[in-house]
Amino acid sequence: xxxxxxxxxxxxxxxxxxxxxxxxxxxxxxxxxxxxxxxxxxxxxxxxxxxxxxxxxxxxxxxxxxxxxxxxxxxxxxxxxxxxxxxxxxxxxxxxxxxxxxxxxxxxxxxxxxxxxxxxxxxxxxxxxxxxxxxxxxxxxxxxxxxxxxxxxxxxxxxxxxxxxxxxxxxxxxxxxxxxxxxxxxxxxxxxxxxxxxxxxxxxxxxxxxxxxxxxxxxxxxxxxxxxxxxxxxxxxxxxxxxxxxxxxxxxxxxxxxxxxxxxxxxxxx
Amino acid sequence: xxxxxxxxxxxxxxxxxxxxxxxxxxxxxxxxxxxxxxxxxxxxxxxxxxxxxxxxxxxxxxxxxxxxxxxxxxxxxxxxxxxxxxxxxxxxxxxxxxxxxxxxxxxxxxxxxxxxxxxxxxxxxxxxxxxxxxxxxxxxxxxxxxxxxxxxxxxxxxxxxxxxxxxxxxxxxxxxxxxxxxxxxxxxxxxxxx
Numbered sequence: 001x002x003x004x005x006x007x008x009x010x011x012x013x014x015x016x017x018x019x020x021x022x023x024x025x026x027x028x029x030x031x032x033x034x035x036x037x038x039x040x041x042x043x044x045x046x047x048x049x050x051x052x053x054x055x056x057x058x059x060x061x062x063x064x065x066x067x068x069x070x071x072x073x074x075x076x077x078x079x080x081x082x083x084x085x086x087x088x089x090x091x092x093x094x095x096x097x098x099x100x101x102x103x104x105x106x107x108x109x110x111x112x113x114x115x116x117x118x119x120x121x122x123x124x125x126x127x128x129x130x131x132x133x134x135x136x137x138x139x140x141x142x143x144x145x146x147x148x149x150x151x152x153x154x155x156x157x158x159x160x161x162x163x164x165x166x167x168x169x170x171x172x173x174x175x176x177x178x179x180x181x182x183x184x185x186x187x188x189x190x191x192x193x194x195x196x197x198x199x200x201x202x203x204x205x206x207x208x209x210x211x212x213x214x215x216x217x218x219x220x221x222x223x224x225x226x227x228x229x230x231x232x233x234x235x236x237x238x239x240x241x242x243x244x245x246x247x248x249x250x251x252x253x254x255x256x257x258x259x260x261x262x263x264x265x266x267x268x269x270x
Numbered sequence: 271x272x273x274x275x276x277x278x279x280x281x282x283x284x285x286x287x288x289x290x291x292x293x294x295x296x297x298x299x300x301x302x303x304x305x306x307x308x309x310x311x312x313x314x315x316x317x318x319x320x321x322x323x324x325x326x327x328x329x330x331x332x333x334x335x336x337x338x339x340x341x342x343x344x345x346x347x348x349x350x351x352x353x354x355x356x357x358x359x360x361x362x363x364x365x366x367x368x369x370x371x372x373x374x375x376x377x378x379x380x381x382x383x384x385x386x387x388x389x390x391x392x393x394x395x396x397x398x399x400x401x402x403x404x405x406x407x408x409x410x411x412x413x414x415x416x417x418x419x420x421x422x423x424x425x426x427x428x429x430x431x432x433x434x435x436x437x438x439x440x441x442x443x444x445x446x447x448x449x450x451x452x453x454x455x456x457x458x459x460x461x462x463x464x
Contacts, residue, residue: 004450008446012424012446014453015449016362017424040347041347044351044352045460046456047354048347050425051313052403054312054315059308063329064307067303067332067333070329071296226436230436231439232438
């Protein structure tokens with residue numbers, strides 16, 4: 001009889017939800033317990049069914065052609081199970097010379113600079129580097145996110161949904177971002193926020209849907225974020241939505257307001 | 271879980287196929303590709319939310335099948351479930367290499383597709399035919415929503431059980447129990463359908 005704790009681990013193992021240390025420990029148990037192996041085998045069949053529920057895609061012909069060309073260039077799979085080792089990368093004879101040259105330059109540099117000046121310059125360079133990296137990261141994250149949302153919108157698989165990306169309107173919190181997925185047929189949605197500052201206990205964030213059918217934004221409920229500023233919330237609108245044109249988030253008193261405080265908009269987007 | 275008649279034949283075919291692939295038989299590899307590539311591509315696309323990168327993953331996975339077929343242990347699952355696990359892990363590796371904001375959108379896609387995927391033919395339908403696919407879909411849909419969501423988040427987004435607990439604002443023990451109950455219930459419900 002497999003106890004509940006082991007069943008939990010077996011289920012998580014089959015799903016790939018254990019971390020590396022847990023996997024190692026579980027596989028140790030798996031090796032000596034045929035009943036556990038049988039359970040894992042059955043749970044993996046469940047995974048097979050789960051995986052097959054996704055919308056079917058046909059690979060393009062080019063993938064198969066590329067693949068067959070590639071395996072034709074590889075050694076034939078051996079009778080002995082295991083991995084074909086790729087050939088070792090050729091040695092790079094220039095590396096020792098480059099290292100030596102770099103070292104010589106470094107020694108000259110040390111002779112020319114006083115320790116204090118060098119430290120100051122290094123600190124400034126580090127700061128500039130950090131700022132550059134942060135700016136680049138913010139830019140690429142936003143670009144990637146927009147690209148991903150655009151792709152989702154184009155995708156037939158989510159054609160029935162209104163997917164909106166909400167940007168931060170707070171200069172002090174440029175990394176705050178949210179995604180709203182609205183199902184107009186079912187009249188409900190999922191709202192996911194990252195990096196939004198938690199509010200004091202007498203305030204709530206409130207989500208609004210802008211529908212041209214109504215003169216003012218429609219209340220879609222209040223939410224709070226966790227200590228990291230994240231939340232995933234299901235939401236429904238207080239009125240029937242015809243067209244969810246835009247979404248916005250405001251800061252309101254606890255429990256929410258009937259109309260949005262337009263001076264306290266923190267996120268908005270379409 | 272007992273195999274139904276047609277599934278035994280599939281399992282036998284797969285056992286033969288993997289032996290031939292291990293022996294380096296190109297035709298067997300092509301047969302494997304033709305049979306499973308649509309399913310594996312669909313899984314990769316679901317994880318990544320993108321077709322082009324999913325095709326790159328498919329290619330990587332197929333090379334693993336060709337080069338590392340010795341890693342497959344039939345005691346721990348079918349050839350198909352092994353290939354799915356390899357695909358899912360390779361797709362997640364790529365996903366993790368992207369930034370965390372992009373991940374947010376993938377999560378939204380998973381949640382959106384939870385509700386909308388039934389309108390399109392599933393990979394199960396292509397692989398097993400409409401009747402069996404319908405059985406599998408019904409079994410999934412019969413699962414309580416909170417159990418299905420925990421299972422799908424774990425499998426398709428690669429979140430750990432702790433991550434899922436944080437996202438769903440539930441205790442870790444609750445998430446572990448949901449996953450266990452959901453998986454065991456699916457095992458019972460699917461019975462010989464696989």
